Amino acid sequence: MTSSSHVNRRTLLKRSALAGALTIPGVAALSSCASGGGGGDGDTTGPGEVTDSNPFGVADDGDIEVVIFDGGFGDEYARDTARIFEENYGSVKLDSTQEISQLMQPRLVGGTPPDMINNSGANQMPHPALIRDNQIADLTELFDAPSWDDPSVPVRDTLVPGTIEAGQYGSEAVYHLNYAFTVHGTWYSRKFLNEVMEEEYPQTWDEMIRVCEKAKRDHDVYGWTYAGQHARYLSFTLLPMAVKIGGKQVLEAIDRLDEGAWKQDGVVAAFEAFEEIAARGLLLPGTPGIDHIDSQTEWAQGKALFLPCGSWVENESKEVIPDDFDLAVGAPTGLDSSDALPFGTIYAVAGEEFIVPQNAANRAGGMEFLRLMLSRDMARNFTEKLSSLTCVQGAADGVDLPPGLTTAQEAIDAAGENIIAPRFRGWYPELFIDHMGVAMGQMMAGDLTAAQATDRIQQEADKIAANDSVEKFL
Template sequence: MTNTPQNITRRQLLRGAALVPVAGALAACATPASKAPASSSAAPVATSAANPFGVAADKPLEVWIFDGGFGTAYAKDIHQPLFKAKYPKAQIKIESTKEITKVLQPRFAGGNPPDVIDNSGANAMDFGALAQDGQLQDLAPLLDAPSWDDPNVKVRDLLDPAVVEIGTYDGKFAVLGYVNYIFGVWYSQKVFRDNGWQVPKTWDEFLKLCETIKKSGKMAPFTYAGKFPQYLYEPLLTMAAKIGGPEVLVNIDNLEDGAWTAEPMKQSAAAWAEIGAKYLMEGTAGLDHVQTQTAQNKYKVAMLPAGSWLENEQKTTTPADFEYGMFPLPDFTGSDKMPYGTLHTSPGENFIVPAKGANPQAGMEYLRAMLSKKAAGDFSELVRTVSVVKGAGEGRQLSPGAASASKAVTAAGANTVTYRWQTWYGQLKDEAIAATGELMTGGLTPDKYLERLQKKADEIKGDSSIKKFKR
């Protein structure tokens, strides 16, 4: 794998971004940008409780949405009308793409980014690089602003506390996760019920289930998005944390010596390599997430790892009686440090307001509208998932998959884990994607896999040009 050189010029970045959408390229600009204050791009009008950021009522607003699992209808049908009701003179331009980095990285390099970006998906821009270059608007004023619904309630009081923790870079809250991503193993409740298959609670039970499904000849036991192996390193990392405790992931995030080669990581990597060797659906390595998920909808494979966006992403191909369900990773041994039901959850579908956009005031106001209970509740119902706004799902009709995921996260309670290295260090994410693909196809042994990732982490740790973050 070739890494982006650290001495790339801004002109080269502009010329090459459309051809090489590398996650860390933005950080490689020749001269790091100074951090811009909130008013750097537009002089605000008078502020008030109703207009806490000083939004100019008639100034245009440009919003870019990642066209992924949640689609784009929510932006056009829920968020835009809510904003326009308050600012009818504002012209709102909503655009979408699956290639966030390829399309928008040149806009940052050219000094004219849009005002709001849903920076999500496999080709999202590197948040660590954006933060290092001073490209992210400080969203602290958003947290302390009155909520859209009730001026006596601050926005921060509506949010899951993890939103602020995960969205803070170098002491500055700059990334708003809008969805509570709930990760696990997804399956058809109907298929399991019809075949008498039980949700496994131990790793031995999981292996026996895979063997039973394989021998049945009805479908393959397991698959993942082979072209996007981050779908597989998610359960690998979560299992390691379950075995060894949340500090396993904290140590990886903090670039601690030997964090990737710790014993829980070795056990988890070996376990998933066995799944890759014995139980994968044929052709998995060459398929993307939609292809593997559609194969599941066609009853060609029983289980796959994904997050709580899955049900909505597959709504056009899912049989009416499919009945999505999600279960947490099984206990690896009886001595796991975290109990059965432990989940990886994380605020996701990450929105940013570029510091050098033309209208950062309206950008923050757009996010404030998104965080109203109506907007968040309508969003949750439309896209069959759970938002980060407390109480937004109350009284809403949840689909089978969303209900299953919500039940799992309620049962998990405080037993949740997360990791941040993949958004902090784009080069490490690139290496993990490539190496995990090789692990699952037998190109790397578990030990060589972890040694490769440790080597890359050590390189980043020793590179003074890369901004370091810490949990």
């Protein structure tokens, strides 16, 4: 782990005695009348007085430990939250790491976990296994608690629809908070496409191939690149394309692990379309072997026109995206006018999961840290600093959004009801990462045909469906 922070509230008060109250640039001061703290195996409520402003009874000297995934969002937003937490309660020991599973799993098993974990990234711990082993707490109390900004409004009523459902696994219990509302799609430079190439974003696959061939022929720019070492990134565009072609029942069948779900006409057509990119030489050479940072860097440098990714790309690649890039996200290109759903169908979902371990020493403090993160000021701070929307309704209102995030918000508005959110990704992570993603990458590298890739994924889905030791959620 890196970057530990451990500053006690009383120390902060001493430091601010002459300098004034602690403030965060761009974030209004928050306050709460709090007393109490605690946690453990029993009730989430701590030993302190329970009030509307301190619904979990956190002690004013109740220290907590927080671990943040050090990825595209970094940890500055969490440190800002920690400062406000420390003004009201005890100290926050905050660490950040990319090795979530390697470092956190042993602590969960050993009964000495932190009080809150940002369980995200390539080394994310699988939530179904954590739920099965009773290692993470049900967050229903958090969503039923009074919101930080208005005690008369419960937290659940301040959230974007679908946020709570994203943390459910076949029951009413909610096991993780998905904080960042992410738009997945095809990212590109609007300046290059519209002004240099004098083209519009392609809405049919024939148009996509034509535009990519023109970029290569006239500008020595390849059509596509992607995170080759994490080929599941392709699904951010490929899956909604399959749903656009075949209808919403396509994804419903995949989520249910239905027999033949990955052999549906819409799925096969989408795989064949992406296979064509590689077959026509429109994929940036070397793509299958590079990681997400390398692919984003080469794309930002103008070596490829399109990149499948999530809206975190604007912050994660801000050091390499040129100022005049005019970043934009396009909804997945469809096949043709016969598609079941209209252009604009997009993959958007609350993501970036946060959990509170069941055996946390100060589980009440972990819950309260999340409640604070769900305040409008903390959510607004996240959006302003990281170019990402959150699950808090209205938190981005009036914020001067950067180009990419502006188009992401426009894409959500344009999609209306045609927003997809794959559930199998969280329910059966081994299918999403180890089988689907790998098969997609092998197809793009020319090692599998589209038919072989979908066959392989279907075989693995069938194995999971037949395995009684794997809990099913639909």
